[in-house]
Amino acid sequence: MSRQSPPSDLTGTVALVTGATAGIGRAVAARLAGRGATVWAVGRDAVRTHAAARDLVTGGGGRVIPVVADLARLDDVRRLAAEVLDRSDRLDVLVHCAGVVSRERQVSADGFELQWAVNHLAPFLLTHLLRERLIASAPARVVTVASIGHARGAIDFDDLQSEREYAYRRAYYQSKLANVLFALALARRLAGTGVTSTTLHPGIVRTRLSHEYMGNPVLRFFESIVSISPERAATHVVRLAADADVAGETGTYYQGLRRAEPSAQARDEALQERLWRASAQLTGVQA
Numbered sequence: 001m002s003r004q005s006p007p008s009d010l011t012g013t014v015a016l017v018t019g020a021t022a023g024i025g026r027a028v029a030a031r032l033a034g035r036g037a038t039v040w041a042v043g044r045d046a047v048r049t050h051a052a053a054r055d056l057v058t059g060g061g062g063r064v065i066p067v068v069a070d071l072a073r074l075d076d077v078r079r080l081a082a083e084v085l086d087r088s089d090r091l092d093v094l095v096h097c098a099g100v101v102s103r104e105r106q107v108s109a110d111g112f113e114l115q116w117a118v119n120h121l122a123p124f125l126l127t128h129l130l131r132e133r134l135i136a137s138a139p140a141r142v143v144t145v146a147s148i149g150h151a152r153g154a155i156d157f158d159d160l161q162s163e164r165e166y167a168y169r170r171a172y173y174q175s176k177l178a179n180v181l182f183a184l185a186l187a188r189r190l191a192g193t194g195v196t197s198t199t200l201h202p203g204i205v206r207t208r209l210s211h212e213y214m215g216n217p218v219l220r221f222f223e224s225i226v227s228i229s230p231e232r233a234a235t236h237v238v239r240l241a242a243d244a245d246v247a248g249e250t251g252t253y254y255q256g257l258r259r260a261e262p263s264a265q266a267r268d269e270a271l272q273e274r275l276w277r278a279s280a281q282l283t284g285v286q287a
Helices: 023-034 044-054 074-087 112-137 147-150 166-189 208-214 217-226 230-244 269-283
Strands: 012-019 037-045 063-068 093-094 141-144 197-200 252-257 258-260
Touching: 012 023, 023 037, 023 063, 023 093, 023 141, 037 044, 044 063, 063 074, 074 112, 093 112, 093 230, 112 141, 112 166, 141 166, 141 230, 147 166, 166 197, 166 208, 166 252, 166 269, 208 258, 208 269, 230 252
Parallel strands: 012 037, 012 093, 037 063, 093 141, 141 197, 197 252
Antiparallel strands: 252 258
């Protein structure tokens, strides 16, 4: 296991964390605020988001700003980015924690399969919209929470929205492979800017998402034995987001605290670029 640096003081830094009302995202937001950062805590539900922001205020000197956005709606992603750009003159850390598992096929307001919309298109678009602010704030970091399940994924460009046939695990694996492909392609695009892009599998974590993913009593029993807490998983995420021992590191994938090699598909630069172009087209941005 890699040796970690002592926790650094994040006073004066600004972070944005999606999925901050529960699970890993909430624990990450709490940890960053506890180290002095101003944290934009993003959640879908207004009551839960504001309640989480109140609960996450700690004695570490940080500040938590609640912002409500449904990441299944691209207009909400655009509004979220606009609000951050309007109210904050810097952004040092962007952490993509929000995720969804949908056992039945659901469609977002924009007509995309829900897991594809929330798990991939939202972080792709949000990063694009905040990219220049991150560069202006450099050194800065983008961390994308993926999954070891990416290795079982495949990008079906002929059926990205799983319209022909829907299997929730297959759609989930596709979105998680997309996370890693995106993070590695982003690192290449940000080379020389002082902004890094890393991605990780934080572990099997006791969250509602994991519970939905497991799906049956046998797998849920297995989960109860091997899973870790959101707080422990947050340690892995926050390390990439803020710790000195990985400062400047980019284009890497971690499993927990250990640097690992992602799947061959995830390392395929041609596939990364094809996905980037497709994602840009779907979100209406310039590739």
